[in-house]
Amino acid sequence: MSQPAGRIVRELHDEPHLDGRRITVRFIKEQIEGRGLTPRTVADRHDLDVADVYRALTYYHDHPEEMRAVERQREAAIEEHEHLTTDPNDVRG
Template sequence: MTDIVHTDGVLGGKPRLKGHRISVLQIADMVLDAGHSPEYVADQLGISLSDVHTALAYYYDNPDEMDEIRDRNEQLENRLREQAITPDHVEQ
């Protein structure tokens, strides 16, 4: 069974499957938000079904951490959106 690890410099230190650059949140989003089956996610990411369930268990066991990561991701997306050059800013 794969462990969940946090490594500075890998996926921003977010929890991920040991030996992979696949985050817990990525797996949870694929299953919970996108509605894919755990079997499909395992197949698409090239991991075991056990790995998917390990990630989901971690996700459910750590709701505060998952909420914090989602908030940081949203803040980053908003900052990038604000800094992006849009057609309104392009001189003609």
């Protein structure tokens, strides 16, 4: 049985996500539009109500400027911390 989420919230220094969950709007959008999963599949895999999945998709498309800003912030954070990752080709066993 899915957990009720309902609202999309954005906490300080965070990106929009389902209230009471750490599942982001961007993650749900990527699962459906990027990976080709159905809303029902995403809901079932993450114990969500399918309405919450549609709510997240609606939020994503209703707030294009905010979501572009979130994506730019994420890309900048990845670039900023890229030096902390290890290239698998550099690891010797």
